[in-house]
Amino acid sequence: MNVKRLSHISIALVAALSVGQAFAATRGGQMVYGRYADSLFLDPVLNDANLDIWILTNLYDTLLQPTNDGKGVQPGLASSYAASNGGKTLTLTLRSGLRFADGSALTAADVKWSLDRARNPEAGAWNSSLASINSIAVSGSKVTLNLKQPDPTLPAALATFNAAIMPQKLFTAAPGKNDAEKAKAFAERPIGSGPFVLSEWKRGSYMVLKRNPYYWKKGDDGKALPYLDSVRFEIIPDDNTRILKLQAGELQGAEFIPLSRVAELKADPRINMVLFPSTKVNSILMNNRPKLNDGTENPLSDPNVRQALNYAANKDALIQVVTYGTGKLMKSYMSSTTPLFDAKQTGFPYDLAKARSLMAASKYKNGFDLTVLATSGSADDLALLTALQQMWSAVGVRLKIEQLDAATKTARYRANDFQMRTAAWTNDINDPSQITTYYAVFDNIESVHTGFKSAEIDKLFAQSQQELNAARRASQYQQIQSIYLKAAPIVYLYETPYPVALSNKVKGFFQIPLGNNIFAGASLEK
Amino acid sequence: MTTMHSPVLEVPARPRRRLPKPTLLIGLALLLLLIFAALFPRVLAPFSPTDFDYEALLKGPSAKHPFGTDNFGRDVLSRVIYGTRTDMQIAIFTTLFPFIFGTLLGALTGYLGRWSDAVVGRVADLVVVFPFLVLVIAIVAVLGPGLTNMYIAVSAVGWVSYWRLTRGEVMSQKKAEYAQAGRVLGYSPSRILLRHLLPNAVTPAIVYLMTDMSLGILLGASLGYLGLGAQPPTPEWGVMVADGKNFMATAWWISTFPGLALTLAGVTFSLIGDGLADALRPRA
Amino acid sequence: MHASYVIRRLLQIIPTFLAVMLVVFLLVRLLPGDPASAILGDRATAEIVERTNRELGLDRSLPVQFGVFVRNLLQGNLGDSISLKIPVIRLIGERLPTTLFLTAYAAVLGVLMAVPLAVLAAVRRNTWVDALIRAVFQVGLSLPVFYVALQLLSLLGARLGWFPIGGYGENFTGHLYHLFLPALTLGLNLAAILVRTLRNSIIEVLTAEYVDFARAKGLRSRVIMTRHVLRNALIATVTLLGLNIGALIGGAVITETVFAIPGVGRLMVDAIFGRDYPVIQGLTLTFAIIVSLVFLITDLIHARLDPRAELT
16 A cells, blocks of 8 residues: 555655746756557547547647646636627637647637537547537637527637647648548648647657747747657657656657556666546446346346445455555546546445345346456556456456457447446546446447446436536536446446656656646746 | 567587487486476475475575575575476477478478479468567467467477478489389388488488577566466476566575576487487488 | 479468468457457447447358358468458558568678677687677577567667668668668577587587598698588588578568568567458468478578578
8 A cells, every 4th residue: 555655655756846847947958758659640529549539739729728647727828718698609719829839820710710620520439529519600709609599518618629720821731622531631740729839740659840930829928838859759659668768868748558557667766657637437348238148147137246245346346456556446427637527436445245245136146257348468457357347257257358458348348348447537627417428328339338228317417518617517427326336337446547657857748647648838848 | 589479490510420329318318307396296395395495585595495595585486496397398399280280281382393392382482581579479479478389489489490491301302213213112201201201301300499488488587577478376497586586696596596497408309419410310 | 303392392282271271260269359449449348249240240250251261362362451451461561571581681780790600619618709600699599589679779770870760761772771780680590500510510510520631632621611611501501591591581570660661570460469350361371471481492492502402
């Protein structure tokens, strides 16, 4: 448990730094950052993967921005916003003198064009976050969003990568017959409104982002951000190599440090091993349907069994063995860093006696066989499931681990052809509605394909989506979380942080709970 | 590793000079040890290979755990011993079918020649120029994970080497005097082939079989690195080395001891291969 | 005679290539999990998956898809990568030289290590020198490549700081410097195979009758060594290299991953796991062409070196 405590101290330290910003940042220099895989497609609207999402906001700025603690939004390209007309109109005021990275002016027309593109229901996977917008009007520096209904999630949605502002003229001038082709061409050399601009990209090897001299935000010294001249991403898929390269001083930062190496790197005086608080929840999804795809009876359709499995999982031991003490108990289906997370949620603390009595109350007193899908090659999945294999044998459950490569696992999952699977989730938007539509609401993807359906949750959620009163919305979410916990459609495991190892020289770098890497305020001390 | 493509083919050289006799003996003695461990791991292993011990995570070698414990508190020595069974299985099942099928096919097409040889030759070309990894992942993905499907994937490719070796041998031996004599004596082609040609032509294939066995084990390790190897909690040396690589700086014993076991198996097969090459020297 | 032989061999390759393309085309589509699932991940809704499949033309029948594929292929177009959204030809053009450089480098290092040591082991056969040489390479051959790679990396790269950790440099000397450790990893493996076989074939020559005869004629041992032994060693080396080159290129997968080298090996793994059909197809074709060419070239060199060899 010592390790755990340590990690919390360092989180606190990071938080203190972010609030204080007391250091005098050094300007200039290149920060080399080791990533485990390269980005795929740098278009804010048409991308699909965290590999893109988590660096996109360095290239493309948004009207509003998520705060570094992940709890709210702060002004971005828009200096202010205000709701009117009973919440059915949102008016944003753009900063004056905004420019894209090529020096051309960023106007309200660019904003309208970008948001219209992002909310086109035929484009990309993210348009639903802006679905409440009915029309957009601009005049001068004012952008007026006319809504179909009040939408409490809209400010957070406008602070999300897909609502980034792009240069209409440059994009439409890109070669290509349609939007998709133009996006392909534009995304190879994107010009955006973010603190950096892409200067070189050798796919699969490295990517260089240069300082955008026209960026609006000011640093502590009163001059324009970013402090760094450039950021260079090196793609290093092997964890060991990435760490060795950092230790050799060839990198100033490395992402996705295996949790097994966190303690070792904390002891390294040259390295600042940071565990950034995240919105990551790790759980096991259960198929709640009475029968499996092959027609056999499914013991997991019994809530008693699902609760029993939850109680029989010794989370403290799992957190120790799988996350090396860096994780913490998952208490709700959403992470404790998500807005409107209900602090009164308990999760399922380890209680073997309760698990046994719940099993005895089910018709599976003599136990049963259970198959779980794991991602092949994932050390974490294997550690977790081999441990669960042993824990659940105490309630008579014989767990079989079926390892599949990610694409096969996804295909089986999408076809509801699974009994259990490992899963992790991070929010893309600073609002509980996203994870709720996936995990708790049936209509989107059958409650993460568990088949769980609660009319009560569906109703509460529909109300909360138009509820502008913060207290009432919080209470709706409190009820949703409690109903969900009782039904236990998933096995609640743990929350894990983002493990990033930085050189001691790096200051002001952030990975926010959504996962976005923020280089705007990063600097390299001499 | 070179094992990521079709198994490596060695040019068979017929040794002329006797290697020292101990080679084969030492090799066989080591093999017996491995077989014993594979058959009776319970006798040798002090602990269960799969039981966790949360009180003894990542402990270094000690009297209780001579090879230390891994990140689940499992006894590394016991896992290495139980791993012998898995790895001997891999050695046998990745090579058995390719050896039998490839050798027989090689003898047949080498003897018959003409169109049969041409047809098999084209199929062999296809197998050799096809990236092995695509095939392995495809088979593992379609049929599901696990060692069995790795055997199928390897077998689909591995026969080519044995076919090549035996075919070449048979083609050159066909011209040898004793085969000509058999034909003059009116022996049936099948008798000439099975009783006279094959026993003489199979030597390089047997010698190669030994190398192939260690390559098979290494392939298991490589697939383990990509997450396609043996499934947990099955102890397998290659996967143990792969799992231990995150602990190389802090708990070297997790990957080192299974690595030594891999080396021991490799040396064993190589000693036997050299010894056999010597003992089976063609009588022609 | 050589020209007609080469033409005949090239003609033989064509049906093989057609078969390769058909097999890979069907194989990737047999894989569970479609490209849309792979690129969109767990969250995508059914409509988005369907829309993506339509945009990729994967909703059409297999014969139609194959027809489109072959037609594009004949125009030299391998399609666009599904995940990276750039032409496959360009992608392979960017990545292939790196892998070829690495492979050639590994082959050179492997031969440089193997030939002298194999000759030494053969001349001093059954002494401790012989035993030591064979033991060292046997250990190298018995360990998984990722393990050897990581050990070299932490020792020669991190601890001693002689070589950079990963990457592949900007120019020719940069490549030589950056790729030394990965080439050494692959080269050690190749050398282990070469040493074993070369040693045996050299012993065979050394004990052959014509060498005895040459010695009886009073030829100095250095002449025998160069005229007979090394010539034979060279023939065996070329043959072995040819046979192993496919394995070497394929084997680059893990080396490329550990050393963070953007070559085709890693591209292939990513493409398979990402169900990026056009990339898998393009790489398979590239691989088949290279391996076939290497086989042809080794056969030609072999014929030049070994007067007994016939080109059939």
